[in-house]
Amino acid sequence: MLIGPVFAREVAVAPRRPRLYYARTFYCLLLLLLTGTAYLVLTGTQQVRDLGDLARFGTILFQILAPLQLGLAMFFSAMLSASAVAQEKDRRTLILLLLTNLTNSELVLGKLLASLLNVLVLLTASVPLFMLTALFGGVSFAQIGRVFAVTVATVILCGSLGSLVALWREKTFQALAMTVLVLVFWLALWELVAAGLLFDGALGISHEVWAVGFSPWEAILEAARPYVASEPGLGAIGSGINLFLIVSMVLSLLLVGTAVLMVRRWNPSREARPIERDEHPQSIWNPTEPEAGLKASAAGAPSTPGVSAASSTVRAVRSRRVWDNPILWREVRTWAYGRKVLVIRIGYLVLFALAVLSLSWSAEGPAAAAIGSGWLVLASLFLLSLVLVNAQAVTSLTSERDSRAFDLLLVSDLTPKEFVYGKLGGVFYNTKEMILLPMALCGYLCHAGALAFEHLVYLVTALAILYGFVAMLGIHAGMAYENSRNAIGTSLGTVFFLFVGVATCIRIMLAFSGSFEAQLPFLGLVVFGGGGLFLALGVRNPSTAIGLASFACPLVTFYAITSLCIHRVLLAFVAIVVAYGFMTIAMLVPAIDEFDVATGRTTVEE
Numbered sequence: 001m002l003i004g005p006v007f008a009r010e011v012a013v014a015p016r017r018p019r020l021y022y023a024r025t026f027y028c029l030l031l032l033l034l035t036g037t038a039y040l041v042l043t044g045t046q047q048v049r050d051l052g053d054l055a056r057f058g059t060i061l062f063q064i065l066a067p068l069q070l071g072l073a074m075f076f077s078a079m080l081s082a083s084a085v086a087q088e089k090d091r092r093t094l095i096l097l098l099l100t101n102l103t104n105s106e107l108v109l110g111k112l113l114a115s116l117l118n119v120l121v122l123l124t125a126s127v128p129l130f131m132l133t134a135l136f137g138g139v140s141f142a143q144i145g146r147v148f149a150v151t152v153a154t155v156i157l158c159g160s161l162g163s164l165v166a167l168w169r170e171k172t173f174q175a176l177a178m179t180v181l182v183l184v185f186w187l188a189l190w191e192l193v194a195a196g197l198l199f200d201g202a203l204g205i206s207h208e209v210w211a212v213g214f215s216p217w218e219a220i221l222e223a224a225r226p227y228v229a230s231e232p233g234l235g236a237i238g239s240g241i242n243l244f245l246i247v248s249m250v251l252s253l254l255l256v257g258t259a260v261l262m263v264r265r266w267n268p269s270r271e272a273r274p275i276e277r278d279e280h281p282q283s284i285w286n287p288t289e290p291e292a293g294l295k296a297s298a299a300g301a302p303s304t305p306g307v308s309a310a311s312s313t314v315r316a317v318r319s320r321r322v323w324d325n326p327i328l329w330r331e332v333r334t335w336a337y338g339r340k341v342l343v344i345r346i347g348y349l350v351l352f353a354l355a356v357l358s359l360s361w362s363a364e365g366p367a368a369a370a371i372g373s374g375w376l377v378l379a380s381l382f383l384l385s386l387v388l389v390n391a392q393a394v395t396s397l398t399s400e401r402d403s404r405a406f407d408l409l410l411v412s413d414l415t416p417k418e419f420v421y422g423k424l425g426g427v428f429y430n431t432k433e434m435i436l437l438p439m440a441l442c443g444y445l446c447h448a449g450a451l452a453f454e455h456l457v458y459l460v461t462a463l464a465i466l467y468g469f470v471a472m473l474g475i476h477a478g479m480a481y482e483n484s485r486n487a488i489g490t491s492l493g494t495v496f497f498l499f500v501g502v503a504t505c506i507r508i509m510l511a512f513s514g515s516f517e518a519q520l521p522f523l524g525l526v527v528f529g530g531g532g533l534f535l536a537l538g539v540r541n542p543s544t545a546i547g548l549a550s551f552a553c554p555l556v557t558f559y560a561i562t563s564l565c566i567h568r569v570l571l572a573f574v575a576i577v578v579a580y581g582f583m584t585i586a587m588l589v590p591a592i593d594e595f596d597v598a599t600g601r602t603t604v605e606e
Helices: 005-016 018-045 051-090 094-099 104-136 141-168 172-194 207-214 216-223 232-237 240-266 292-298 309-317 326-333 341-363 367-402 405-410 416-430 432-447 453-480 484-512 522-537 544-565 569-593
Strands: none
Touching: 005 104, 018 051, 018 104, 018 522, 051 094, 051 104, 051 141, 051 172, 051 216, 051 367, 051 484, 104 141, 104 240, 141 172, 141 216, 141 240, 172 207, 172 216, 172 341, 172 367, 172 484, 207 216, 207 240, 216 240, 232 240, 326 416, 341 367, 341 432, 367 405, 367 416, 367 432, 367 453, 367 484, 416 432, 416 453, 416 569, 432 453, 453 484, 453 522, 453 569, 484 522, 484 544, 522 544, 544 569
């Protein structure tokens, strides 16, 4: 069989896992709550007089839910496929798979489809809910079919990208970060094309159609429209939606084909440097003093066979002194996450340059449009930075677990403070570009007069609090979940829910009420999200502080974004600092004071 036993095993085992049913129920219930909340906002703020009002409601609701589902599917398909392969590498089980008689196609396709199985199941479960929107009117079954065709094609394309990058790169953080950067760069590039900033058209096809044919975001917006016109320049292809389906299929085949051809050339990894035969162990690790090797040699200590005294002496002098906190030393002074992490930094610099160019181009347009597009670019850059910092934090723990180094650290004489603070310091050091560059951009905007100094202080302080929150969130998830995929999914999913999910709620509120006073129907949705957040973060060591913070963070995020929209900056700043600062402390204190419980070495009862 082409797919092979890897996928067959996942199909047989997945229905036995309760989390598959939990995820399906949670996702469908979330879409249903969004629909019900939007209807309550509509009927509570406007008068529904005829079928035309219901048809307009169905159209707007469908055009909100379709991009939301695409964003979720795109993000999680890429992350799950990348983490599935990275987990095999960290546990050294991918080498065992390569030693079997599995063909390259069976291995690559099996892992890819197995990692995408949960996402495809969720999409299938959501079909009846999208069919309900057609009952309001304004939405045809052809629209729903186009939307799901674009979404499934995007899932396969993003999953193929994540799988290829993970098979290519050795470290989990490299795989996740490079996958995110490639996706963001691809979307940003074609958004610039859609805006007409790069070219007006080519081969008789307008730039809007080119953007639809290559960008999942533009394709889903086009698919959600009631009518899709055929483009004369496309010939037999017909529309930009068909062009996107063809392009995504071709790109998926290219990515999968490359992975199939290169999987055994890339793996086992070439990054690990083998120890030479005459290399003295003293030169590898000497935490006390550089002269220890000389003292050992002079005292007649046993040496490695075949190694001369002069050779041992030279290597001992080259040993490095370890800091008082060896965790921080390893994170900062060694290539703990591979030498290719420089590629991630270069990729982020490229995206940062694109963001700066977008701000400069938007400043040349009308004032109102420039302000709106400028804040959208800044918000996207901030979200990308938060995701990368969170990915670095959670993978710094999951990689230790999968490589069995975490157990060795637990039996050492390291204190909980050294471990937690060392990991946090390493996260901030390794992602310093993602933290400092957005703040520096805010400072430049203040210097240029686009941002008041008071607002600059608010913005930089709030960003510092949020960076601390996402870093501690990653550490907390990595300590709470023994399974790496669950830890990565919970950590990144929490960041995605708190910011993208709340922003979607505000989009619904603006679309159906046009007033910020009609916020009461969203209370149930916020409580539902807070409950899910508490179950995710308090799975092992539930506490009152984490419970309060879990229910407060979605509500405060909602309040902060609405306050920013009505220009109440101080209120938004205070809300963000108090809520997310408290949430960070609520996760930090148990990680240090109840370290054994947080890491799973003991339970609360014991």
